[in-house]
Each structure stands twice: as structure tokens, then as C-alpha cells.
């Protein structure tokens with residue numbers, strides 16, 4: 184199984200623990216990664232505020248590179264996944280638009296033919312690898328751990344761009360991964376809502392209110408940790424949890440795991456390789472609970 | 478077919494009003510919508526159930542409610558679709574607004590916000606002898622947003638409104654777009670100035686809920702994004718929101734990828750001491766944990782092509 188790997192900016196920046204943990208987990212899963220080193224940022228929905236067509240052009244460039252390799256794309260970020268899926272949806276549903284965008288790619292000798300599939304690691308796990316092949320790899324089941332799933336907006340909406348109509352099980356894929364690693368999924372209202380990261384610099388008060396609400400709701404329902412396939416959600420839920428807690432009178436004690444960290448733990452990888460020591464909210468009590476030494 | 482519905486009930490006139498859930502089983506025809514089932518319950522089983530509806534054909538906008546957790550029109554949702562893969566269809570009133578009774582909500586704040594964006598044309602200049610003329614091309618793109626039936630579904634599920642009642646919210650902002658983008662309107666610039674204030678276009682968190690739930694494909698968030706672009710083009714670039722978008726784009730143009738260290742500095746401005754200082758504790762915590770973006774930011778290979786695309790996009794605008 185081979186993928187053109189699109190790691191995104193944040194997995195090597197603000198969440199630098201994500202990239203190595205994803206690579207380590209991919210190796211265990213037998214996924215061969217061919218990294219798209221010349222690919223640009225997706226625009227993250229921010230560039231698209233100013234110029235959607237320009238955003239689509241940058242993403243078409245990345246798609247063309249994957250097409251040249253003859254590989255599907257693997258993402259490890261809900262936001263990258265969503266922005267790329269939306270761009271691909273527009274490009275593949277309007278041939279004249281695709282032709283116009285391709286004009287922009289010509290000077291670089293690239294052309295996007297509209298054939299690329301883009302899949303988050305979360306979907307690859309459930310759809311390509313499958314529960315039956317995954318189960319034997321779980322050598323350290325996280326029995327007794329209660330985990331609240333937190334998807335991130337962009338991997339859920341809009342459903343038509345993300346193929347959720349054809350594959351509705353994607354909407355509950357995190358819960359199934361949590362079960363597969365031997366932990367117990369905690370249902371809570373925030374799981375499909377916004378983490379608040381996009382407005383962090385614009386309206387910090389509202390952004391922190393979202394962090395406080397989601398971490399609080401998860402705690403109230405007995406979660407030991409939350410898991411997210413989105414590093415931007417991680418930046419806010421983990422990085423800003425202390426500030427959110429101090430403004431809302433709660434305790435910053437809800438560890439936030441990246442999806443590959445949860446998997447990696449259950450596959451016997453060391454917390455250090457997974458970068459668990461790099462979180463702002465310490466994961467040490469969580470590790471004690473499943474008797475893993477940091 | 479038999480369908481099972483779990484309906485959230487609430488009656489403010491009870492002695493100690495408390496929301497509760499009540500289960501109903503209905504004998505339904507294949508063609509039934511969720512609204513048909515609710516009406517059947519009300520008519521045949523429980524006359525106390527409050528439901529609001531009128532047209533029954535997704536035109537009037539009065540039957541919006543949450544079905545299986547998401548706001549939608551009950552008359553547009555087929556019961557068979559809503560029951561797919563579940564034992565019971567969950568029916569609740571819309572969120573982000575007070576409940577009058579059961580599934581009927583009070584839309585007063587919704588209307589207040591629509592009114593606040595001055596949803597009427599404000600032409601300027603001398604009044605023409607006959608009507609105001611506008612070309613077909615300049616109007617046809619507005620038909621999408623004019624499809625809004627004021628049902629409130631987008632507002633019900635807006636994630637910012639859930640934490641901040643001051644937010645103008647998607648329906649009113651989409652309505653504002655409808656007038657800003659109307660070639661006959663003379664107040665667009667003033668509208669954009671007002672919309673750039675706290676509670677306006679920059680407070681949207683881009684969660685896409687409104688795009689997902691709108692039964693009329695109005696795509697309110699996309700309208701908000703266009704308003705942001707129009708506001709920046711009109712020169713309203715001093716808000717943190719505008720500064721963030723401009724800085725993000727410039728950094729992307731420079732290196733092809735995000736420079737997380739420079740983005741907040743450029744957004745807030747290096748001399749903006751209170752905001753820069755507010756970053757210190759967060760930055761220190763990250764530093765202690767070794768969770769910092771690299772200080773030396775490298776451009777991607779082929780960045781000159783990214784820059785060229787930026788220049789060509791700028792020339793086109």
C-alpha cells in the first residue's frame with residue numbers, strides 16, 4: 184500500500200510531534216509513504232477567504248504531482264483533508280474550471296486530469312486496511328481508557344465534498360478506531376463541532392469558550408482523553424487549554440491525543456517516539472492508567 | 478412501515494417546566510416526511526404536541542427543527558431517510574433560540590439580526606425616471622442567496638452563536654451579502670464597514686455548519702467569505718481578521734507554506750505590546766515542551782511557481 188504523503192504545515196511546525204508519530208504508525212501499518220516535498224500549503228481555508236481560485240490552483244498543483252506519481256494522497260490533518268476535498272470537488276465537477284486552472288499549472292509543466300483520490304489516515308485505516316487487519320497489530324490494548332472523539336469541522340462538512348453520502352461510516356470512524364485500540368469511546372455533544380482555532384487571533388474570547396466547553400463536556404462524561412485527526416484542533420484544545428481553563432474556572436487536565444498517537448500507543452510504540460511529552464496538557468496520568476512508562 | 482420517533486417536549490406553562498423526551502410509534506406511508514409523521518401524531522395520538530408548519534413543501538420556512546441532531550426542514554426530510562440505520566428518529570427544536578413549546582421556537586433574535594443589516598436597497602444618486610436598471614449578468618449570481626426562506630436552520634446550528642449571542646450569525650450575514658453584491662445598492666461601502674465590526678463577518682469560525690444544514694443551498698459561510706474579501710478590497714484591513722488573512726497569504730506567497738512564528742506577529746503587529754505579551758505564556762509553555770515551530774523557515778522547492786500563481790491571481794483581480 185503506497186501513498187503520496189501530504190503532511191501539511193502544522194505536523195512539522197506547531198504540532199511537530201504529529202509528523203514522526205504518523206510516520207512511525209504508517210510503518211507499522213505497512214503503508215509506504217512517498218512524501219510530496221514540493222507541495223504547498225492548502226491555504227487552510229484562509230487564503231480561500233481572499234481568493235478561492237488561487238487556493239484551488241495551489242491544490243491542483245499538488246494533485247497533479249500525486250497524479251504524476253500515480254498515487255492517491257494521504258493526509259493527516261482534517262483541515263488539509265477538507266480544503267483539498269473541497270478543491271477537488273470543484274475541479275472535478277466543472278471541466279471548464281479545471282481547464283482554466285490547468286492554464287496556471289502549465290509553466291511548471293504540470294497538468295491535473297482530475298483523477299486523484301485524497302484520504303485522511305483515519306479513512307485509510309477503516310477503508311483500506313480494515314478492522315480485521317488492524318486488530319492483530321494492537322499489541323497493547325488501551326483497556327479501561329475512556330476516549331472522547333473530536334473530528335474537526337473540515338473532515339465532516341460539507342458532506343458532499345467529503346464523500347460522506349457514499350461512505351456514511353466515515354462519520355463514526357473515530358469511534359471505531361477507539362474501540363479497535365481497546366479503549367471506550369465517550370459520546371459527547373462537541374465531537375462534531377468547531378474547536379475555535381480559526382478565530383483564535385480574531386476573537387480569542389469565543390475561541391477559548393469553545394475550548395472550555397468541549398474539554399469540560401468530555402470531562403463531565405468521564406473521558407480520560409480526547410483524540411483528534413486534526414492538528415489545528417490539537418493546537419487549540421491542547422495549547423490553549425490552560426488559558427481557557429483559567430478564564431472559565433476549570434482545570435487544564437484533559438490530554439488531547441493525535442490520532443496516530445492513540446494508535447501508536449496501542450501498537451506498542453514508545454510514548455517518546457510518539458512525542459507525548461510534547462503536549463501542553465500532560466499525558467502522564469493517562470499513561471499511568473494504561474500502565475505505559477513514559 | 479412503522480416508524481419510531483423520540484420527540485423533545487417542553488411546556489413552559491407546566492408548574493416546573495423541564496424538557497423531556499417522549500417516544501411515539503407511527504404507522505407511516507413510504508412517502509411520509511418527518512413532518513407528516515409529526516402531524517399524524519398530533520392529529521391521532523397526542524393533541525398536545527406543538528409543531529409549526531404551513532406550506533409542507535419547503536417554501537415557507539416554518540418547520541425547521543433538529544432531526545437526528547442537525548437542523549433541517551421537517552417537510553423536506555423523508556422519514557425513510559431519517560430512520561436509515563437507526564432505531565429511533567430524534568426530533569428536537571432548533572438550537573440557539575428559546576423554545577416556545579415543544580418543537581416551536583421563538584425567532585425574534587433571528588429577525589432582529591436580519592433587520593440589523595438593513596435588508597433593503599439603499600440606492601444613491603438621483604432617482605431615475607423609471608425603474609433602477611441592472612443587467613442580467615450583474616443580478617443572476619444573486620439568485621442563490623435570494624433562495625433563503627428565513628427558516629433559521631443555519632442559525633440553529635451555528636457554533637459561534639452557541640458561545641456568543643452577539644454574533645450576527647449566518648442568515649443575517651448572507652442577507653447582508655445579498656445587498657452588498659447588488660449593483661443597485663449605494664451603501665455597500667458603509668455596509669462593509671459596519672459588517673467588519675465585532676459580531677460581524679470576521680467572527681465566523683468557518684465551521685461549515687450553515688453550509689451543511691441550509692435546505693436551500695444558500696451557503697451562508699461562502700457569502701461571509703466573499704464579504705471578507707469585499708471588505709478588504711474596500712480598504713477595511715485594520716481588523717485582526719483582515720490582518721490575519723493578509724499576513725497568511727503573504728507568508729504563503731513567500732515560502733509556499735505556513736510560517737507559524739511570523740503569522741501572529743504580522744497579525745497583531747510587533748509593536749502591539751498587549752497582544753504580543755499575551756502570546757508569551759503560550760509560547761513559553763510550548764518552548765518548555767519542545768513544541769515550537771522551527772525558527773528557520775524553509776521555502777518549498779518550486780516556490781517560484783507559487784509566487785507566479787499569486788502574481789497572476791493579483792493581476793486578474
Ligand code: SF4
Pocket residue numbers: 631634635636637638646647680681682683684685686687688697698701
Ligand atoms: S460557518 Fe460561520 S456562520 Fe456558518 S455556522 Fe459556522 S460559525 Fe456560524
Ligand code: SF4
Pocket residue numbers: 624625626627628629630631632647648651690691692693694695696697
Ligand atoms: S440561509 Fe438557508 S438555513 Fe439559513 S435561514 Fe436562509 S434558507 Fe434557512
Ligand code: FES
Pocket residue numbers: 529530531532533534535536537538539540541550551552553
Ligand atoms: S412547512 Fe413550509 S418549509 Fe416546511
